[in-house]
Amino acid sequence: MVKAVEASRGYHHGNLRDALIDAGVDLARSGGPNAVLLRAVSRAAGVSHNAAYRHFADQEDLLGTVAQRCMTQLSLLMIERMDLVQARTAARRARSRLEAIGRAYVDFALTEPGWFRTAFTSARPHTAAGDVDQAAPNPYALLGAALDDLVRTGVLAPHARAGAQYTAWSAVHGLSSLLLDGPLRELPQADVARAVDAVLAGINRSLG
Amino acid sequence: MVKAVEASRGYHHGNLRDALIDAGVDLARSGGPNAVLLRAVSRAAGVSHNAAYRHFADQEDLLGTVAQRCMTQLSLLMIERMDLVQARTAARRARSRLEAIGRAYVDFALTEPGWFRTAFTSARPHTAAGDVDQAAPNPYALLGAALDDLVRTGVLAPHARAGAQYTAWSAVHGLSSLLLDGPLRELPQADVARAVDAVLAGINRSLG
DNA sequence: GATGGATGTTGACGATGCCAACATGCGGGT
């Protein structure tokens, strides 16, 4: 057979690493990075503390792995929203896609604060040596692809692409952070919408 | 006399709250928010664990207070850099001041990562009820004042001010975060400078 | 079938946050 997906519950779990990561993702969702505890994930996986040490060097290692999964969740929402975009011309489509991506980014931060904070908890270069899942979609690769499309459709001048990338990333990520943990924390919902519109419009304008 | 600055070291410390906060700021500087521990600050203040509970409800309370001090540090650097700006016309001066503020923001994040992370550790609305030091300068108030100057000097149209505020805050904060904990983490120094220039130029352009 | 290495378990140690009970001494009221 390919692999025992359903965990056999004998002495050996059979699929513990994934189970631990899943538990970590759950904990991160509700409690953020500080909730991703070695003993807690072990408990959730129905296994004894210390079992995790056979799969992760230490808590930081686990957290880094969970953080990557959170990044992937962000990517999934971005892709989903991007695929919904429809437009006449290729140029308009590229523009709308970029906006959809940006909006997804902010929405993710606001609707999944635990995941968002965990994804950027950094702790360490969670692009650690070894098994970074290269196949997993990356939020910034998606943003980059959207910018490539803008260049392809003539909206964005090729020489401006590099700068636009930094500008777009920064604006969208910064807004998300400020709304979540910054001085915009308790902004009324209507103002939030206005702020998002303003920032996305600013990005659009800065594209030329 | 005004106040016993030098701590009298009897049974009662005499100035414990401030001593604990200072110790917390030190720990935050080198270790970030996770290093601001109740027992550690007590130790640093030469006092027994639990003494801190006479001045802070819990660790989160202490951390929030320390976070505010970190915010103030950021403000101080911004003010310092802003005051260095010289320019012929009032308009150019206002523009240069905004840029100086933005650059200071990013520089602070990169040179004082522990403080920066602590300042935005949020944990809870560290604008808790009660004694928020209103006199302390606020990074966003400074940014707001700089934008006001741009309106006053005719660089920025009044109706565009609100949007510009969100745009500028987001861009500068987002860039800082991405350089510190995001995918731009290990960017070579030359590219960092380019990215900062690009984002600041983008802000300037978005002002019209 | 035996056996070795991968996987899980048990137990322990130090550190942390927080609670309860106790100690100290400064400052205000008489």
Next chain:
DNA sequence: ACCCGCATGTTGGCATCGTCAACATCCATC
């Protein structure tokens, strides 16, 4: 001047966490 209350510190203890060491189990390979 005295005394006593209450803010401030201390001691001790508990539950939880990360991590190490020693041990148990079982799957795969010969």
